[in-house]
Amino acid sequence: MLSWLPHNVSTFGGSVDSTISLIYYIVGAWFLAAEGLLVFFALRYRRKRGRSAFYKRGETARQAAWILIPAAVVLCLDLGIDASGASTWHLVKETLPANAVQVQVTAERFAWKFTYPGPDGKFGTPDDVTLINELHVPAGRPVELILRSKDVIHSLFIPNFRFRQDVVPGRTIDAWFESRTPGTYELGCSELCGDAHFDMRGTVMVQDSKDYAAWLHKTWPSAAAGSGKVSAQANKG
Amino acid sequence: METTSTAIAGSTHATPGFWRQYVFSTDHKTIAKQYLGISAFMALVGGLLSYLIRSQLAWPEKPVAGWGFVGPDSYNAFVTMHGTIMVFFVAMPLLLGAMGNFLIPLMVGAGDMAFPRLNRLSVWTLFVASLVLLSSFFVSGGASPAGWTGYVPLSDVPKYTGAYWGINLWLIALALEFASFLMGGVNFLTTAINMRAPGMTFWRLPLIIWMQVTASVIFLLSVGPLIGGAIMLFLDRTLHTGFFVPGKGGDPLLWEHLFWFFGHPEVYVVALPGFGAMLEIFSVFSREPIFGYRTIVYSTIAAGVLSFVVWAHHMFVSGMDPRLAAPFSVTTILISVPFAIIVFAMIATLWGGSISFEVPMLFALGGLATFIVGGVTGIFLGSEAADIYFHGTYFVVAHFHYTLFPTVIFGGFAAIYYWYPKMFGRMMNDALGKVHFWLTMIFFNAVFIPLFLLGIGGAPRRVYTFEAYNFLRPLQPLNVIATYAAVALLLAQLPFLVNFVWSLARGKAAGRNPWRANTLEWTTDSPPPHGNFTTQPIVYRDPYEYSVPGETHDWLPQNQAEPPAVAVAAD
Numbered sequence: 039m040l041s042w043l044p045h046n047v048s049t050f051g052g053s054v055d056s057t058i059s060l061i062y063y064i065v066g067a068w069f070l071a072a073e074g075l076l077v078f079f080a081l082r083y084r085r086k087r088g089r090s091a092f093y094k095r096g097e098t099a100r101q102a103a104w105i106l107i108p109a110a111v112v113l114c115l116d117l118g119i120d121a122s123g124a125s126t127w128h129l130v131k132e133t134l135p136a137n138a139v140q141v142q143v144t145a146e147r148f149a150w151k152f153t154y155p156g157p158d159g160k161f162g163t164p165d166d167v168t169l170i171n172e173l174h175v176p177a178g179r180p181v182e183l184i185l186r187s188k189d190v191i192h193s194l195f196i197p198n199f200r201f202r203q204d205v206v207p208g209r210t211i212d213a214w215f216e217s218r219t220p221g222t223y224e225l226g227c228s229e230l231c232g233d234a235h236f237d238m239r240g241t242v243m244v245q246d247s248k249d250y251a252a253w254l255h256k257t258w259p260s261a262a263a264g265s266g267k268v269s270a271q272a273n274k275g
Numbered sequence: 276m277e278t279t280s281t282a283i284a285g286s287t288h289a290t291p292g293f294w295r296q297y298v299f300s301t302d303h304k305t306i307a308k309q310y311l312g313i314s315a316f317m318a319l320v321g322g323l324l325s326y327l328i329r330s331q332l333a334w335p336e337k338p339v340a341g342w343g344f345v346g347p348d349s350y351n352a353f354v355t356m357h358g359t360i361m362v363f364f365v366a367m368p369l370l371l372g373a374m375g376n377f378l379i380p381l382m383v384g385a386g387d388m389a390f391p392r393l394n395r396l397s398v399w400t401l402f403v404a405s406l407v408l409l410s411s412f413f414v415s416g417g418a419s420p421a422g423w424t425g426y427v428p429l430s431d432v433p434k435y436t437g438a439y440w441g442i443n444l445w446l447i448a449l450a451l452e453f454a455s456f457l458m459g460g461v462n463f464l465t466t467a468i469n470m471r472a473p474g475m476t477f478w479r480l481p482l483i484i485w486m487q488v489t490a491s492v493i494f495l496l497s498v499g500p501l502i503g504g505a506i507m508l509f510l511d512r513t514l515h516t517g518f519f520v521p522g523k524g525g526d527p528l529l530w531e532h533l534f535w536f537f538g539h540p541e542v543y544v545v546a547l548p549g550f551g552a553m554l555e556i557f558s559v560f561s562r563e564p565i566f567g568y569r570t571i572v573y574s575t576i577a578a579g580v581l582s583f584v585v586w587a588h589h590m591f592v593s594g595m596d597p598r599l600a601a602p603f604s605v606t607t608i609l610i611s612v613p614f615a616i617i618v619f620a621m622i623a624t625l626w627g628g629s630i631s632f633e634v635p636m637l638f639a640l641g642g643l644a645t646f647i648v649g650g651v652t653g654i655f656l657g658s659e660a661a662d663i664y665f666h667g668t669y670f671v672v673a674h675f676h677y678t679l680f681p682t683v684i685f686g687g688f689a690a691i692y693y694w695y696p697k698m699f700g701r702m703m704n705d706a707l708g709k710v711h712f713w714l715t716m717i718f719f720n721a722v723f724i725p726l727f728l729l730g731i732g733g734a735p736r737r738v739y740t741f742e743a744y745n746f747l748r749p750l751q752p753l754n755v756i757a758t759y760a761a762v763a764l765l766l767a768q769l770p771f772l773v774n775f776v777w778s779l780a781r782g783k784a785a786g787r788n789p790w791r792a793n794t795l796e797w798t799t800d801s802p803p804p805h806g807n808f809t810t811q812p813i814v815y816r817d818p819y820e821y822s823v824p825g826e827t828h829d830w831l832p833q834n835q836a837e838p839p840a841v842a843v844a845a846d
Binding site: 039040042043044053054057058061062064065066068069072073075076077079080083084085086089090091092093094095096097101102104105106108109112113116119120122123124126127130131132147189190191193195197200201202203204205206207208209211224226227228229230231232233234235236237239 | 346347348351420421422426427428429432435436521522525526527528561562563564565566567568569570591592593594597598600601604605608609611612615616618619620622623624625626627628629630631632640643644647648651652654655658659660661663664666667668727728731732733735736737738739740743744745746819821822823824829
């Protein structure tokens with residue numbers, strides 16, 4: 039079943055996937071055991087002439103143990119799942135790597151706007167560039183997204199990165215990802231935002247250093263110090 | 276408006292007129308049938324909507340057969356109304372309204388509900404709520420397209436949806452529905468606590484009554500905040516107050532908290548009575564006491580308490596403080612423990628039994644087998660880390676259909692097939708029932724297994740067409756399979772409708788106790804007379820004393836006083 043997951047290309051995606059597969063194998067085993075026992079009992083104890091039911095109320099300690107011990111095992115496994123989930127969550131949602139490329143993301147029905155600070159490294163200056171439904175990021179560098187919405191709740195979701203974050207009007211939410219695998223991946227909105235919600239989507243291009251530098255150069259051709267400087271300054275903050 | 280003389284006439288069981296007997300009745304059994312009728316009609320509407328949704332998803336380029344073109348705004352309205360109708364106007368009327376009303380007085384040994392007129396008011400309030408909800412399809416701008424969760428500001432600021440009266444009517448319908456079930460819940464609790472027959476101690480209550488009572492308590496305690504939220508949303512929409520609008524000092528996340536503080540416990544409000552029906556049926560059809568009766572009661576109460584501290588698992592990626600995720604993840608995953616105990620107890624009840632596979636038992640077993648899928652897949656969504664990926668995908672859709680369909684639909688059908696003889700005095704047809712079960716079982720799974728795969732593949736919910744995303748195009752055959760299966764699942768309900776109607780006239784006479792069951796409803800006539808019992812029942816024993824060693828029969832009704840000549844073996 040897990041082979042249906044989209045190919046993961048983010049650095050923390052592997053951690054998300056390992057929590058998913060931990061849960062998959064634990065609950066998969068319980069699923070098989072419970073269904074197996076259910077079917078086995080239903081067949082084994084089907085009504086037969088000459089055999090009557092065995093009276094048991096399951097209230098003595100010895101009998102209750104048959105359900106309470108498995109429940110205790112469930113409890114222990116739950117705590118294991120919690121531990122794995124908490125450490126993955128901490129990595130994805132509670133840390134923000136230093137030296138990240140910053141991009142402001144503005145969700146507005148029904149488009150994603152990605153704003154880059156430009157060579158001066160500051161937002162809100164004339165050299166800012168905004169792209170619609172197209173996010174360019176360098177491979178192998180963390181990317182910090184500063185998420186805002188102009189109207190309703192949206193949710194930025196990039197399946198190949200295992201990235202998802204709601205974007206809430208009135209709030210600024212920071213999130214990040216890093217990918218080391220150049221390529222073009224789809225992103226979309228996963229919170230109902232109106233009639234064209236289904237079409238609020240775009241692409242993220244993870245580019246190796248050469249392609250990313252070329253893109254920087256093309257986007258800010260007048261940047262005096264060239265693409266390397268742009269890249270360095272874009273990292274500030 | 277009743278005069279003193281009619282009140283006295285009612286109390287002396289004079290035959291009331293047609294309107295009093297069938298329409299504005301205060302008899303809990305008639306009211307139960309009215310709830311059943313509302314639920315059945317609304318299920319037809321909800322089912323039709325699922326056909327429209329599924330057809331649009333399978334063949335987005337084509338008009339829906341028998342309907343026509345479905346635009347994105349209509350699609351969103353259909354999804355919203357399908358969810359609203361199925362949860363509030365099918366599941367609750369069926370499992371609480373119909374089953375709770377019919378069973379609580381009969382199973383505790385009471386003549387009627389504690390407050391019969393309040394009971395009448397609650398069913399008629401629901402009737403009005405249903406009309407209000409349905410009328411929203413016909414107003415300018417159409418029904419609400421804001422999702423059954425009505426997230427703000429989408430549902431708040433009219434320009435975002437264009438559905439002004441659609442959403443207002445949606446809110447009014449929900450408010451009336453909540454009022455209806457608040458009145459119902461008061462009645463349920465009062466009846467189950469105060470009107471128990473002599474000898475019917477709490478530890479002798481059938482488990483379905485425990486489940487109905489727990490569900491009522493959960494509902495009463497959780498719905499208040501959402502009623503507050505709904506009023507604020509209504510004021511925002513009509514008087515532009517801005518409780519949820521950021522530019523006016525409001526907060527969209529407040530609505531999510533209020534909605535889910537009720538919305539998640541609501542899952543258990545509808546699930547518990549479904550479990551209750553399955554438990555009664557497992558015991559009767561395997562001729563076994565329920566394994567661990569008290570353990571199940573304690574687990575039910577524990578689940579009820581825990582259900583109040585899990586709501587924010589719907590909000591892991593909502594933008595709330597990320598430090599809240601881990602505690603809510605722990606409570607959410609912990610709630611699997613009481614439910615695991617209940618599921619294990621159900622399976623253990625079968626162990627050593629003498630199981631017969633009449634239709635109620637097939638539906639109860641099918642419900643348990645499919646609920647297990649819903650239960651285990653919930654762990655993925657309860658884990659804050661896995662939820663980052665699965666939140667808002669078809670995995671969620673498949674998961675909650677695998678929890679609600681088993682409890683509401685399988686549990687509901689199990690209950691209908693099981694208590695129909697008591698309700699109408701006739702048996703339903705066994706062969707038609709088995710056809711109904713197997714088709715429902717096969718096609719339910721055929722709809723929702725593909726949706727799990729779509730969800731794992733990353734397909735987002737509430738999307739008008741998957742054609743929009745390149746990465747989803749290879750998965751489109753799953754949508755087509757699910758849609759064919761959904762059509763088959765809807766058609767599979769025809770044998771049930773035929774059976775239900777045909778059996779009213781032609782079914783075999785049921786007699787008092789066709790299933791040889793112990794609980795009190797089986798000790799009176801089928802259908803029970805007005806007032807339920809001709810003599811006050813007295814309860815002497817536990818509800819699940821089946822196959823007691825040394826007894827001549829393998830059942831011991833709760834009202835059977837003296838053990839037969841052979842001594843009962845001590846337990």
